[in-house]
Amino acid sequence: MARILLTLRYDGTRYHGWQVQPNAVTVQEVLQDAVERITGVRSGITGCSRTDAGVHANMFCCAMDSDTPLRGDKLCKALNAVLPRDVAVYEAKEVAQEFHPRYDARGKRYEYRLYNGQHRHPFYEGYAVHINRPLNAELLDRAAKDYLGTHDFAAFCASGSSVEDTVRTVSHAAVRREGDLVIFSVAADGFLYNMVRIMVGTLLDISTGRIASDAIPDILASCDRDRAGVTAPACGLYLQEVYYERSDADVTQDI
Amino acid sequence: MARILLTLRYDGTRYHGWQVQPNAVTVQEVLQDAVERITGVRSGITGCSRTDAGVHANMFCCAMDSDTPLRGDKLCKALNAVLPRDVAVYEAKEVAQEFHPRYDARGKRYEYRLYNGQHRHPFYEGYAVHINRPLNAELLDRAAKDYLGTHDFAAFCASGSSVEDTVRTVSHAAVRREGDLVIFSVAADGFLYNMVRIMVGTLLDISTGRIASDAIPDILASCDRDRAGVTAPACGLYLQEVYYERSDADVTQDI
Numbered sequence: 001m002a003r004i005l006l007t008l009r010y011d012g013t014r015y016h017g018w019q020v021q022p023n024a025v026t027v028q029e030v031l032q033d034a035v036e037r038i039t040g041v042r043s044g045i046t047g048c049s050r051t052d053a054g055v056h057a058n059m060f061c062c063a064m065d066s067d068t069p070l071r072g073d074k075l076c077k078a079l080n081a082v083l084p085r086d087v088a089v090y091e092a093k094e095v096a097q098e099f100h101p102r103y104d105a106r107g108k109r110y111e112y113r114l115y116n117g118q119h120r121h122p123f124y125e126g127y128a129v130h131i132n133r134p135l136n137a138e139l140l141d142r143a144a145k146d147y148l149g150t151h152d153f154a155a156f157c158a159s160g161s162s163v164e165d166t167v168r169t170v171s172h173a174a175v176r177r178e179g180d181l182v183i184f185s186v187a188a189d190g191f192l193y194n195m196v197r198i199m200v201g202t203l204l205d206i207s208t209g210r211i212a213s214d215a216i217p218d219i220l221a222s223c224d225r226d227r228a229g230v231t232a233p234a235c236g237l238y239l240q241e242v243y244y245e246r247s248d249a250d251v252t253q254d255i
Numbered sequence: 256m257a258r259i260l261l262t263l264r265y266d267g268t269r270y271h272g273w274q275v276q277p278n279a280v281t282v283q284e285v286l287q288d289a290v291e292r293i294t295g296v297r298s299g300i301t302g303c304s305r306t307d308a309g310v311h312a313n314m315f316c317c318a319m320d321s322d323t324p325l326r327g328d329k330l331c332k333a334l335n336a337v338l339p340r341d342v343a344v345y346e347a348k349e350v351a352q353e354f355h356p357r358y359d360a361r362g363k364r365y366e367y368r369l370y371n372g373q374h375r376h377p378f379y380e381g382y383a384v385h386i387n388r389p390l391n392a393e394l395l396d397r398a399a400k401d402y403l404g405t406h407d408f409a410a411f412c413a414s415g416s417s418v419e420d421t422v423r424t425v426s427h428a429a430v431r432r433e434g435d436l437v438i439f440s441v442a443a444d445g446f447l448y449n450m451v452r453i454m455v456g457t458l459l460d461i462s463t464g465r466i467a468s469d470a471i472p473d474i475l476a477s478c479d480r481d482r483a484g485v486t487a488p489a490c491g492l493y494l495q496e497v498y499y500e501r502s503d504a505d506v507t508q509d510i
Contacts, residue, residue: 090372123264
């Protein structure tokens with residue numbers, strides 16, 4: 001049995017997130033189905049994170065244990081031939097037996113896409129959240145810098161979460177404009193449940209003046225979920241990068 | 256009755272092109288339905304061109320005659336509230352009674368999107384054509400320059416077309432790379448049936464060496480459809496711009 005790290009992209013629109021659950025289609029399930037079709041064996045597959053229903057991924061890492069002799073592009077091609085159109089694997093490589101895609105991740109980067117045109121945009125429906133009042137990306141970028149550093153992010157965690165340690169270190173937080181899109185990019189050593197979507201909701205409240213542009217340090221210090229903004233919708237969120245120590249993931253080369 | 260120029264975007268995936276036809280959903284039909292819902296009257300709407308099934312538009316112009324008092328953003332909002340998610344109007348303005356969106360167009364610009372990554376890409380399925388061998392965008396750009404100028408484009412017209420005059424003037428033709436996308440952009444005073452898709456098919460045959468990189472002038476001179484490349488699939492094609500004389504379309508301001 002080899003442990004194989006698969007890296008995939010998926011359009012999360014029609015999935016109830018990554019993790020297998022009853023009565024709902026998930027990315028983990030369709031990937032396990034695809035592996036079973038090409039290997040004849042149903043392997044357990046472990047993901048780098050849960051993701052919510054409707055969230056997208058440009059880079060999602062998961063590991064499976066399998067006897068398949070396929071590696072690299074051949075394994076990608078075999079899986080992509082049987083996966084649905086909205087999920088595709090673009091890297092497959094053998095890793096150490098003890099590698100774990102979740103616990104070994106040093107961090108992740110997410111992007112959140114806001115479409116800031118005046119009228120609906122057919123190509124962004126389900127792929128960016130439409131905000132039709134003009135957004136000041138420079139103002140939001142300055143406010144986002146207050147997320148940087150090591151803080152207790154309890155105010156930015158969905159209520160009901162059972163996580164005990166809510167301290168995380170944000171290493172990158174920026175807002176940029178690309179034409180009609182305004183994109184929030186954030187990297188951290190880990191994320192709490194709904195953390196990025198609450199960060200975005202807070203920036204949107206700053207954009208309307210409901211929350212002061214210098215209020216993020218106070219909201220962090222309060223550890224009070226009610227002080228932060230609303231949870232922004234799932235469809236604007238993309239998992240963009242998962243970071244591993246090179247030594248964890250690169251024990252063998254692609255074949 | 257005022258003549259109103261509507262400018263829209265649409266995701267052509269589920270439409271059989273612009274023009275109303277029996278037993279198939281078209282963009283013209285859903286737009287006429289939307290106009291009827293907000294005005295109570297079914298207006299005829301004239302488009303700037305037919306487009307094929309599956310072709311997309313970032314700018315499509317059409318004119319309707321209507322008694323509606325709505326103009327500008329108010330008319331856009333009213334229509335967008337009842338249009339399907341894959342069609343949206345972003346400009347609506349009154350034009351001269353004699354304005355015709357097709358005959359008054361000085362020209363149009365199309366883009367054709369090729370996704371040039373090694374493996375399938377979920378977000379480009381239906382929005383770019385996947386070519387997994389590496390494309391040399393510089394080579395294709397040089398070849399595309401041979402489309403520039405006034406030529407008989409009969410070799411680049413679908414057989415069976417009844418158009419008599421196949422001479423067109425191409426004012427812009429370029430291939431550029433944007434990350435994993437290779438984009439062909441072409442502007443002309445008019446386009447023959449399937450002209451852009453055959454231009455792209457010819458460039459793709461140049462990329463494999465099936466057609467020589469300097470053969471486009473000879474293919475044009477031959478007026479022989481069989482000498483050009485295959486017709487590339489519809490889903491990579493976007494109508495990007497429609498050009499009017501300012502005096503034609505801007506007789507009144509947005510209200």
